[in-house]
Amino acid sequence: NDLLGGILVCKDQELAEQYFEYYITTGDTLDSFDSWLLLRSLKTLDVRVRQHTKNAQEVVKYLKRNPRVEKVLYPGKGGMISFYLKAEDDVARLLDNVKLITFAESLGGIESLITIPYYQTHADVELAQRQRLGITPRLLRLSVGLENPQDLINDIKQALGE
Incomplete structure (x- = not known):
């Protein structure tokens, strides 16, 4: 969550040239520090994603057993869990x-x-669109970090008064 970056890939040569012209004229690039952050982050991406996944899988097990949880949405990999x-x-x-988990928009x-x-x-x-998408006041999105998964589970338990 230090930076936001990405790439654009296209097969169409004309479209690629249009974007390149836009890129040249607007300076749509990362600055030096953000570039350094990106390169630094990529070096540990694999190990971080593996740990995010492992931790999230433990939290998902807990959430699925919790009678106060209606539904858990988790693709099986990564650290992002949605639950109602x-x-x-x-x-x-x-x-x-x-207490351990931070209430924040950044994920x-x-x-x-x-x-x-x-x-x-x-x-x-x-x-109406939120309702169609299932985005209700009971939907939470949890980005599971690298903390001990039992500590995260305990934090959810204590927050719910269990």
């Missing part, structure tokens, strides 16, 4: 009481972060 709590009161309780760091898309990242999306 059964009661809106539990959402506020969890977000207000986590994907080495630390665990939790967000509520309905009010944060997707607040500007039309209500």
Whole structure:
């Protein structure tokens, strides 16, 4: 979560030339420090993703067994978990009481972060569209970091008053 970067790949030569012209005229590049951060981060990406995945899989096991959790969405790899709590009161309780996990919009760091898309990242999306997408006030998104997974589970438990 230090920086945002990416690449553009296209087969169409004309489109590639149009983007290259845009790139040259707007300076759409990372600065030196962000480039250094990107190169530094890539060196440990594999080991970090493996640990994010391992930790997330442990947290998912807990969430799936928790009677206060309605549904867990997890693709099986990576550190991003989405889950629905059964009661809106539990959402506020969890977000207000986590101690190790940070309540924040930024996701994907080495630390665990939790967000509520309905009010944060997707607040500007039309209500009908949010409902179609399943973005409700009971949906939470947890970016699992590199902390001990049992510590994360214990943090969720204590935040919910279990």
